[in-house]
Amino acid sequence: MATVIINGKTSSVKDGTLILDAARDAGVEIPTFCYQADLMGVGSCRMCLVEIEGQKKLQPSCITPVMDGMSIQTETPQILKARQGVLEFFLSNHALDCPVCDKGGECELQDMVYKHGPVEGRYAESKHRFHEKDYILSPVIVKNSNRCVQCLRCVRVCDEVVGRNVLASLGRGHEQEETSFLRSRLDCDHCGNCIEVCPVGCFMRLPYRYKSRPWDLKGTDTICPYCATGCRMVVEERDGEALRARAQIGVGINSETLCARGRFGFDFINDPRRLTTPLVKKFGKLEPATWSEALDFISEKLSGIEGERIGGLASPVLTNEELYSFQKLMRSTLGSPNIDSSTRWDPVVVENYIAASAMTSGGLSVFDAAEADTLFVAGTQLSDENPIVDYIARRISAERGTRIIVASVRDMKLDSSAGLSIRHLPGGLGALMKAAALSLYESKKDKLQGFAGVERFEGLSADVLLGEAGVSSDELAAITKRFETSATVALTAGTDLLRQSCGILALGLLSDVLKALGKEVLILPILDRANQRGAWEMGVLPGLAPGYRTASKRGLGTKEMIEAAAAGGIDAMYVIGEDPVGENPSGVSAFDALSKLSFILVQDTFLTDTAAMADCVLPGAFPAEKDGTFTNQEGRVQAMRRLKAPPGDARAYLAIIASVSGVLSSTTGVCTKTNSMQVFNEIRKEAPAYAGVSLEFNNRKNKLNKLDNREALAGASEGGFTPVAMTSCAPAAEQRGEGEFYLITGNTLFHSGRLSHSSPTLTGLQKGAALELSEADASALGLSSGEEARVQGNDYEVTLPVRLRKGMRDGVVYIPEFFPGVSVERFFTTGVSLPVVKVKKS
């Protein structure tokens, strides 16, 4: 600890604290430009100068650490004069075109000059102009260098946090310009973090340019609806049109960062094709109806059907309150146990995943995982699927030396921060983790006498496992060595484990061995739908009631419901926000199956393929149009607020569920709550893990930049549950013949599911799907980048343009999930997690 005196007041801070941080902790504000928490200090702008007793020259407080006994002044006449000088210097070469600048009104330079600036400038010479017109750097970024203050925040964020490193500072002196290689178009992540950190109007959002002034915008705190990282953001609107999304420094785990989906993908809200009125099928055609007509129709149709013959499917992008109310409506009001939240995952696999990833023991902060001695990133294409977790891992590993191991089939951005990158075979992750567990066990057998579940090692051979994983014994040794020398090991449980159920058992085994060796093991689930964890914790699963309690009666999962529909086992379905028909799950055609039902009720924001064949369609609302909470993958429960009303007659799903329950139940008040806080209070009782959760922090700017609000993490679920045993894990890869490839799938950086395809900006960033394969495979097939290939398998065929990928394993091809016109799911046969497809040049 060091004792410092700031403006005469004594305080005590940790050794090595920057003067700036010490001052801010003591409540003394020092103006800055180039300083940004979480970025490496450069000390280039000199805005933060302070006086240190005994030193003649003023010192930059943002890069000078305190020393014991230091006496610091922050407001002397000399400092005030220096600040004026710095600002006069900035303005001497500044465009001063505030009236047309997007940043006007929220510009740090404007604010600083207003507060600390000189009254007039003395510089009379001509200014350097970098260019006349703004230039476009990417489909989402437009640049005006004439406004730059050379703080280098853009360059640093792109390199240190995003990890893309595509910006540099070109030239020197007053000609210094932060931009791309020769100002050419960027081929980057288009995340817009360079825009967010720029204190002035140099980096600007292209879709937002000249659309509004900040004071005309009305904003609200909400949560990104894409992946389950749970980034906090503010969405802003003007005249009913959502215009901008931005992150705030010090708010949420993401602080000032977002990925392209979060920052630019909110514009689906403005889509003119959205549903604005209830629709009821009359004479075979969906016709607009009033709410009371629609509700009467539902009551008439549904009340005649036995509860168990109704299926319920709700999207994992609904709020906890909506999901909770929906399961209550299904289970209590209608008396149906058939309820699920995904068209992709098998509920039994999900239960085992929940158990193996220790979700029942409560929330785990992503920062704890990133600060472990070793972080094993597996089962996820993290850099594309959950970009902000990638940022956090990169930043923290650089700061604290976390050792990162990336185990994946394809290369990813995080490889550059990983000391070790393993490219395993598709479907081989389970084998790799088992091999690691086995090798740790064998080498420490004496220490592990009495290891519970030792029978799990029976019949395992390292050589066979390594063969299945496609990993060398040297690579395995490198992994286990890192594990052995770490006191804390964090393992990610990505969505690939839900596709490859062998991996779940292996994850359990590996974590048990590590624990037996006395290591602290942290398992961080990595999920790709905003409220997937919430959906499970709210009991939207056929076997689990809210709070991970075993359901009193086990119902059907999505796939079984569709099979039951085809076989006449159920009569009706109630679907919210999901599109089983459009999303084409494997097995029986969902369209044929659902056609057999006597009643289909759909709540959605768009007329999906499922909605188009429904008997009644009710128009719903997006996040930003409703209140509620999401639980992110860490188990962090966060509130979001309503910005504007949904279009036309559309209503929040919670209100709709309440109305439907209202007309269906004779006993009023069963689950007719429409206020999300009331429902949340009920959730606190039903799911005790949520009892102590604080939603407090969520709407407030956290001054001390402490991003990790642990009170928001869910607690442990009492009792827990025993998952239904997986009879066998999915069979290993089929043998692959000449011209055949293993097919893998997943999200891309710009698209994850149906929602992103309704965003014009994201569609502009990536329109169609492409087939990714290694350079060697492409050349063997005579294919080069951009040419088209025909992919066949499982009686399905698509033609796709080809994209070469350097870090891809040979023999593997990748097609993204959920692209319009490409039903990659159709290549998958139930029970076979790793399909083989034929690829030909077309």
Place this chain on the structure above:
Amino acid sequence: MLTDKVREEILKITAKYYNKRSAVMDALMLVQKDCGGNITRGDMEDIADMLEIKPHEVNAVATFYTMYNYAKPVGRYHIQVCRNISCALLEAERVIAHIEDTLGIKTGDTTPDNKFTLSTAECLGSCGTAPMMQINDNYYENLTPDKVDAILKGFE
């Protein structure tokens, strides 16, 4: 495009450093010498490729140091007249004006026969012999208009 000779030299130099990227300044200098005194976009991309860095990082170095000529084609003889304080006090301006008159070009330009390019430089570290100039790799010191005439004649 880098010639094979330059590639070889760059490779040799990278061996001297702890990591490849550190050789970027030497690489730029070698390329500039080899390619008629001017660095192009393609050169920067090639250097980035060889040193396993990004083209914009080469771009940043090439534009930071004034002695790299990026996208500034120069003639066979590149005249750089110092105009910093010592030289300025000893009438560097007169030397510059004299060269402009003699060659019939303005500072920053190249003669139509592509023989000379005239530019100015900041202190070249030879203040004791001011005013001075550098032509390609050589210094010419204690300049007077007559001396300049003789020097330029020497390049006929």
